Amino acid sequence: MKSIPKFISRSIGLLILSILLLLIANVILAVFIFQQQFSGEASYSSSxxxxxxxxxxxxxxxxxxxxxxxxxxxxxxxxxxxxxxxxxxxxxxxxxxxxxxxxxxxxxxxxxxxxxxxxxxxxxxxxxxxxxxxxxxxxFPKTSYWKMMTPTWTYQFITNLPQILLVVLTVNLIVVLFLYLWFSGRMVRSVAPLVEGIKNLPKGTHKKIREKGPLSEVAENINQTSKVLEEQEKQLSKKEEARADWIAGISHDIRTPLSMVVGYASQLADNSSLSAEEKDKAKIIVNQSQKIKSLVNDLNLSSKLEYSMQAMNIQKVELTSFLRKVIVEFINNDLEKNYSIHWQTDKIPDTIFLQADVELLKRAITNLLQNAINHNLDGCNIYVSIKQEDHTVSIIVEDDGVGVSETQLNKLNHSSHYMISKDENLNQGHGLGLLIVRQIIESHDGNVFLEKSKYEGLSVQITVPKITSF
Known part of the structure; x- marks a missing residue:
């Protein structure tokens, strides 16, 4: 409501300026009239x-x-x-x-x-x-002049007349200013709820405004707008809920037949009666089916995160030891020899605490590591580091791989999703992996920023609040 005192002060300034201009105009007019009456050639109309x-x-x-x-x-x-x-x-x-x-x-x-x-x-x-x-x-004609025969003023009254006029003028100004402030106060009391109602519209806070006073029509229109927006939000919420339910249902329906496909394909891959070519095809079916299963799981998790349906198990986490554990597990999970992960621990404090969902944060870090591998098929070095500020801590995952162009970086940082590849295969560029990272970090009141790495590859920095007091 900072604009209301500003509005009042400007109005008072405008009122005072208007009064001063009016007084100056009256003085000029009075001087002109007196000059006409008491100077120049005597005439019927003057003196x-x-x-x-x-x-x-x-x-x-x-x-x-x-x-x-x-x-x-x-x-x-x-x-x-x-x-x-x-x-x-x-x-x-x-x-x-x-x-x-x-x-x-x-x-x-x-x-x-x-x-x-x-x-x-x-x-x-x-x-x-x-x-x-x-x-x-x-x-002179009877209607030409009105002569006052009886009024008499003392010399003291005439002497004090300028002071009396000044007092009368001052009192009049005070009365005018008081009346203006009174009417302005009433107007402000009428405007304040309207301003508050307009401010609440983009926030989604819908409160009915009293439709009373000189601005009742405006209040009525704001209430109608609020009602329309509220109805639209309800409809949108229903659509989003239906979409989330549809994705969850599709995910569930896909998993069952997909498990059967994976199971039978695995049996075929191990069947000694098949030729080597047939076994290779069966292994391809298994691998691609696993990718579809992973994609379905990612899609389901992304949907839950988008509509705040994912349960959050927030707890106190010591970041340094947590990251070491995640990296070790990732390395021990059959990491190919042409990929190397470097844990840069220089100048990192022994203890950095934050509030987080351990499983979701682990998923975000794992996705970043896997993203670096997926987009550097010829191998690369992956560097993990920590940078902390007064109230936040950043986890930086970067590589020395092929990197991305400036155009792609701009899309990655400003698009609502990360699906930038148009290839008709399951390896959809920086797809759901980075989208899920962003959703997880935003659910922890953090942010994600992508840029070119100092190692000529891609750098992804996730920043979250840290615990500053214990």
Missing amino acids: PYRYTQNIASHITKNDNSYALNEQAAEKLKTDHVWGIIVDEDSRSTVWQTDNLPENIPQAYSLADISDLTLGYIKGYPTYTSEVDQGLLVLG
Whole structure:
């Protein structure tokens, strides 16, 4: 589940980055808006105060009358803004625009002047500016501005406003982050079972995931996939079991008639009434029948090992003495003179212990020795040595025979079987012998590796765990 904290940290980083970018964008937008409102030429859409002052600058007084130039008058008409001038002595209207609404008073008390300066006249937002011996009042459309007449802030509040805004922003960020973590936590709790379920699929561990929450559809699909895989595994297990039973049955059925063939052929080979040629043919039948019997036994053992049906009698084994015994028995079993086995004992500790099935390990070593003989018909030297690491020990069987090509080595190390010969005889290249070696060693949590020998032949190294503490 290492990916989930990584996912959360990246999401939080992305959230913080998004907030910072949003804040920067808002600051830039605010600066732009303020520049539009408080800089440049005064206009209806920017600042009504500057707009009013600009109109006042275009008003002139001649004797007792006021005049507004045509350009400014047209601007007021276009913007639907009306205007009046209140005389500072009489407090009555002495000048007005042509579009003055009918309900606008013509005389004002001091209180009225105070209200219109701060707020509205008859619902029209008003703004004022001083003119010669009077007060210019401009009335804007009712829906143009919203004036706040009563709010008042202390100087201390205005002074502390940046700190207050910073605190408010910080609290908002904390709240947003908390909410995000809360929602992310819920999402992670929904995702975690899905991730675990997906990880279990290749392991063959099928556990039903709760189909609840926003990802229920995904959970349902994973459960369906798990169910399909489980059913396929059951069907495959049945097929493998049937295959193993079929091989065991065929092996049993072949042994009985084969024993009879071997028995009768042996009698014919010893029959003095037959000619020498007939006796030789009978001996060939016996030898080939023995090979078939050995092949059937190998096939049965390989099948049991492949499907974990072979009983394992694991016990503590002292490797050095065990190998000596196996080699001596092999040499004493009518080994031909053109084959020589060399037991290389230099720098080998007296005791190396491992956990193994003695009979199966013996079969693996014997197969390697026999493999070297089978593929070097003109004879060879066979070298057996031991190499140990901190937690493993390797048994190396190599020869100085004909060896194999690089292509064959690649096939031997990476193929699912070792049947590389296409000859139509019983000597099928590196066949079941090496396959059984690999299966035996893998059942002991080890591995097998083939390479060219330093003696120019073939080298087979089997590596298994050793006992490091007693």
